[in-house]
Amino acid sequence: MNPEIIKTGDDAGNRMVIKYKFPDGVTVHGIGVPQAWESSLGPTWSYVVEGDKLTLVDTGCNGSLRDLEEGLEIVGYPLSAVGRVVVTHGHLDHDGNCFDVVSRSGAELWAHEVYGSLLGLTHRDREADWRQRFIGLPRVEDPTFEVRFREHAELGQKLTLTNPVTDGDVSDGLTFYYTPGHSPDELCIQFHRMLFSGDHILPQITPHPSVSMSYTRFRDSLPEDYQSGNHYYGLKTFINSLKRVSKLGADITVMPAHRAYHRGKFNPIGLDRAMAIVEHHRDRCAEMIQFVRKESMDMASITKKLFPHLDLSDRIFYAAFSEVMSHVELLAEMGDVSMVGQDGRSVQWNGSENFQVFFDQA
Numbered sequence: 001m002n003p004e005i006i007k008t009g010d011d012a013g014n015r016m017v018i019k020y021k022f023p024d025g026v027t028v029h030g031i032g033v034p035q036a037w038e039s040s041l042g043p044t045w046s047y048v049v050e051g052d053k054l055t056l057v058d059t060g061c062n063g064s065l066r067d068l069e070e071g072l073e074i075v076g077y078p079l080s081a082v083g084r085v086v087v088t089h090g091h092l093d094h095d096g097n098c099f100d101v102v103s104r105s106g107a108e109l110w111a112h113e114v115y116g117s118l119l120g121l122t123h124r125d126r127e128a129d130w131r132q133r134f135i136g137l138p139r140v141e142d143p144t145f146e147v148r149f150r151e152h153a154e155l156g157q158k159l160t161l162t163n164p165v166t167d168g169d170v171s172d173g174l175t176f177y178y179t180p181g182h183s184p185d186e187l188c189i190q191f192h193r194m195l196f197s198g199d200h201i202l203p204q205i206t207p208h209p210s211v212s213m214s215y216t217r218f219r220d221s222l223p224e225d226y227q228s229g230n231h232y233y234g235l236k237t238f239i240n241s242l243k244r245v246s247k248l249g250a251d252i253t254v255m256p257a258h259r260a261y262h263r264g265k266f267n268p269i270g271l272d273r274a275m276a277i278v279e280h281h282r283d284r285c286a287e288m289i290q291f292v293r294k295e296s297m298d299m300a301s302i303t304k305k306l307f308p309h310l311d312l313s314d315r316i317f318y319a320a321f322s323e324v325m326s327h328v329e330l331l332a333e334m335g336d337v338s339m340v341g342q343d344g345r346s347v348q349w350n351g352s353e354n355f356q357v358f359f360d361q362a
């Protein structure tokens with residue numbers, strides 16, 4: 001089902017306002033909040049849910065408040081009318097406007113409890129040294145991104161998570177599912193036959209998996225219940241969360257945070273998209289084993305083989321590299337590869353393909 005366009009935007013859906021109307025009469029609006037920088041990703045879709053409280057699911061990135069506010073006015077509400085902000089996960093393109101929305105409206109802030117424990121941390125600094133160690137290359141940074149990440153951390157320090165949720169919580173027609181993997185605090189939120197999926201399930205693009213190794217870097221900041229091993233970071237976690245939500249119902253409409261609209265077309269998806277993402281990662285794991293079947297290869301070389309168009313000096317290379325790393329970690333956990341050589345940067349095949357068994361599990 002395609003939504004109705006209430007206000008047109010550009011080809012990517014920036015500044016577009018759309019309205020979903022379901023057969024049972026339930027309506028939800030979406031606002032295409034542009035990124036505050038040049039981006040091929042397109043906007044972050046902020047969803048407006050009317051209930052006991054006026055709820056916003058995600059707010060868009062810092063620097064785009066005016067666009068969110070204008071979209072909300074077209075739906076029929078001033079920013080001050082927002083009673084609750086629900087954050088799908090703590091990445092700046094999702095919660096960057098939270099501080100301004102909350103301080104101008106007095107709205108409650110709802111997110112997973114892990115979101116609260118990580119608020120205001122500078123993620124990149126904590127991971128910089130091991131990224132460098134494994135990549136074996138100097139750290140490349142784009143100063144404009146550094147500024148944006150720092151600003152996001154400062155905004156986070158000023159926020160208070162008034163309503164931390166955990167898996168299975170229900171409130172005002174919303175059911176919260178904890179779906180870590182892309183991010184350790186990722187939530188999917190069900191409302192009637194809709195699932196707000198944040199970056200857990202996206203059309204067209206595969207969400208970036210986090211890496212298991214981040215657990216060692218963030219463990220001391222996580223709540224007490226999260227200390228006994230990693231079920232919050234990495235590709236294995238992400239795949240388990242995808243399999244889990246895929247069973248919520250064949251008639252569910254997925255409301256993604258990105259790419260709901262792209263190049264002038266809507267991209268409606270259901271939960272079968274979750275399993276398509278799982279299969280994509282299975283194929284990637286198989287591809288990596290092909291690369292190292294004959295001789296071991298370091299992770300930077302695997303990245304270059306998988307993404308031949310990327311320049312090593314490119315900031316994007318780091319994202320591609322950690323994508324490779326998330327697959328290597330899963331293969332290593334399954335016993336299919338070992339890390340060998342200097343600093344354990346090289347991947348050696350152990351002769352098995354146990355990862356297939358993991359992907360086959362229901």
Ligand SMILES: [Zn+2]
Binds near residue numbers: 093258
């Ligand atoms: Zn995002």
